Amino acid sequence: MTLAVYFVVTPNVLLLDYAGPAETLRMAADIGADLTITTCAPVPELHTSMGITLSGLSPLPAQLPDGALVIVAGNASEELDYARPEALAVIDWLAAQRGRDIRVASICSGALLLARAGWLDARPCTTHHALLDMLRQSAPSARVMEDRVFVDDGQVVTSAGITTGIDLALYVIEQHFGAELAARVARRLVMYARRGPNDPQLSPWLAHRNHLHPVVHKVQDAITRDPARRWTLEELAELAHVGPRHLTRLFTRHAGIGVVAYQQQLRIARARQLLADPALSMERVAEQCGFASARDFRRVWAMYVDDSPRAHRTSH
CATH class of the missing domain: 3.40.50.880 (Class I glutamine amidotransferase (GATase) domain)
Known part of the structure; x- marks a missing residue:
């Protein structure tokens, strides 16, 4: 509509x-x-x-x-x-x-x-x-x-x-x-995550993009389009036409975060959305977000969120 x-x-x-x-x-x-x-x-x-x-x-x-x-x-x-x-x-x-x-x-x-x-x-x-x-x-x-x-x-x-x-x-x-379109507009504006650190609406989809490096943006765009995909560093490096080690250095320097951590944060953001649907099992949420198992999902979740996925689902 x-x-x-x-x-x-x-x-x-x-x-x-x-x-x-x-x-x-x-x-x-x-x-x-x-x-x-x-x-x-x-x-x-x-x-x-x-x-x-x-x-x-x-x-x-x-x-x-x-x-x-x-x-x-x-x-x-x-x-x-x-x-x-x-x-x-x-x-x-x-x-x-x-x-x-x-x-x-x-x-x-x-x-x-x-x-x-x-x-x-x-x-x-x-x-x-x-x-x-x-x-x-x-x-x-x-x-x-x-x-x-x-x-x-x-x-x-x-x-x-x-x-x-x-x-x-x-x-x-x-x-x-959607987050991808918002990120494209933010990139066109040359303006990314300007929301304050105390703002509960801070979005990981727009975070770590307050830089101007085209290679890093290209990789972030690819991950944002499909965060559940099991990207390898070599695939992303080939997409950006740089070597894997060079990509790792560029990403950390300009985005202020590692490639894996960046993808994990997007997956957790997606999981937060999916957990609002009680019909989805924890295993199904993990699968749709690209995690190998529900156990792997819980492990990564604990790295970024204070409560458990089940507690998060109950509170929402």
Whole structure:
């Protein structure tokens, strides 16, 4: 099903809050993601934080399709900008969307608009570090979290702001269209795992890619496409047109991790997903992730996860 994405902007929108994630999603669509992007506002044109005018904006839709994603971009001067009638109109529109089968997200101070529309009541959320107190005042029952790049509460995703909107967009791409496509977009952006170390949504599919070496990227792309395959170092080296020893040195130097450990982390990430299906036996999970046996799977799991696979399955 096509993912319909609606960016909502208001006068004096912080240009990078909008353009960063919008371009990220556009690139995803260019390389195969089935999504549409609409930029809407309560007025047909408005000035941005850079003084550039955005025109041809769609009106706030009277009806959103089921499964739509609404992304609210932040502004440059929140106290003044969000007292304007255009921002008040967005708050009213957002409030009217509550209870519908959609998902909402915010970039930076866009969380304040979600808060005032009631979307963040009793939810964990975050925003730019300079706006945390303002967010607490706007949504007293919300659980405002500090030091988070973004927080996903299922129907609502909030991000810390500005460039973290790109992290959020990559996360959305990974959720809807898979890790390989998200990694391809990240590579095109020359931007990889920028999510903070305290972020529970840190993805091993995007980690260890914050480098520019084409040989290492080529090998990582191959492993990401098929982590369950029993790759040999010689196969990967031949794919990259280098020798096995040279590949080992390059991979460790630029990715900051060994080839085997990198593949193991992807397999464990896949196992986490499969364990959510109670119909799959532990042996079947191990097989689908490329492990020789359930015993081998448990051994590798213990290297990266504190609890056991069975405990993980029970807790989810």
